[in-house]
Amino acid sequence: MKTKKMKTLLCLLLSIVIIAPASASASASATNFTTTTTTTTINKYKEDDTNHDHQIFTKLAAKFWGLSDERIKNIALGAKMPDITQSGFSGNFNQQWSHGLLYGKNQKRMWGDADQDFEGNLMGNLSGNNEGWNHSSADIFYSKNDQKNGDWYIGYASHYIVDVTTPVHSTNPLLNRLDVLTHHFDFELWIANNLEGGHRLLDAAINDKEYYTITDPRKNLQDVAWKACYWNIENGYGKILWDLYKKDGYPTKENSGSPELVDNAKIMIVEAVRWARGTIKWGLDQYNQWADQY
Ligand SMILES: [Zn+2]
Numbered sequence: 001m002k003t004k005k006m007k008t009l010l011c012l013l014l015s016i017v018i019i020a021p022a023s024a025s026a027s028a029s030a031t032n033f034t035t036t037t038t039t040t041t042i043n044k045y046k047e048d049d050t051n052h053d054h055q056i057f058t059k060l061a062a063k064f065w066g067l068s069d070e071r072i073k074n075i076a077l078g079a080k081m082p083d084i085t086q087s088g089f090s091g092n093f094n095q096q097w098s099h100g101l102l103y104g105k106n107q108k109r110m111w112g113d114a115d116q117d118f119e120g121n122l123m124g125n126l127s128g129n130n131e132g133w134n135h136s137s138a139d140i141f142y143s144k145n146d147q148k149n150g151d152w153y154i155g156y157a158s159h160y161i162v163d164v165t166t167p168v169h170s171t172n173p174l175l176n177r178l179d180v181l182t183h184h185f186d187f188e189l190w191i192a193n194n195l196e197g198g199h200r201l202l203d204a205a206i207n208d209k210e211y212y213t214i215t216d217p218r219k220n221l222q223d224v225a226w227k228a229c230y231w232n233i234e235n236g237y238g239k240i241l242w243d244l245y246k247k248d249g250y251p252t253k254e255n256s257g258s259p260e261l262v263d264n265a266k267i268m269i270v271e272a273v274r275w276a277r278g279t280i281k282w283g284l285d286q287y288n289q290w291a292d293q294y
Contacts, residue, residue, distance in 0.1 A: 061276035078155025101225040121157035142287035154283035164225035167238035171230040198254035204266035211277035
């Protein structure tokens with residue numbers, strides 16, 4: 001009963017805070033999009049529609065593996081799409097639900113199923129209900145020797161694991177941490193304004209030469225979300241990062257925020273890119289797709 005009440009409240013709050021701006025930005029670019037669109041049409045999405053962090057992370061990750069420019073671009077286009085295809089109220093609040101995995105204290109699962117979307121887009125859903133876009137997945141296309149669409153799905157899947165590297169996509173706000181919800185967009189705006197400009201947070205990932213290995217997509221995503229969660233006081237980075245963000249007054253602008261905040265945000269960016277690298281490697285290893293077939 002208590003959990004149900006909390007979920008309802010969380011649902012309402014998330015709808016207000018998350019849906020409105022996301023749907024506004026996505027609707028303009030999604031006007032010629034229908035649910036029956038083929039992946040060929042999907043790929044027509046322009047790279048420069050919006051300045052999208054997911055594209056930036058995925059490009060960097062795909063470049064790390066020495067893929068061709070065309071493959072890099074295709075994977076990056078896939079990475080951007082979940083914010084367009086799952087925006088708004090359609091499909092049972094699917095952006096709010098699918099792009100998060102919010103934990104409470106002691107890794108108590110409270111909200112979201114980003115782990116199922118990640119798994120679904122990579123390999124279908126092992127428990128039966130495929131959460132992959134258009135009920136498809138990377139493995140389906142790769143098995144038909146359609147590398148281009150398979151790659152696109154790898155990019156699409158990577159969106160979810162990158163999302164949950166942020167405390168705002170992994171922290172239950174209803175434990176006296178409501179600012180994680182009310183300043184969700186401020187935080188993402190600060191990151192966007194300081195990724196390639198301002199504090200140049202991305203440089204940390206450019207200089208980093210490591211990646212994480214995906215072993216079990218669903219389980220890996222759960223662990224990633226818990227590591228970013230504010231309530232993980234044992235081995236997480238979310239609490240330190242968010243406390244600093246709050247202390248600095250929830251900055252949004254280029255070059256704003258303390259050096260301590262910048263250092264800790266870099267830890268998060270490195271995590272995001274390492275997991276994006278790991279996701280691409282997993283796909284190309286798993287389905288034997290290293291040879292370029294474009
Ligand atoms: Zn997202």
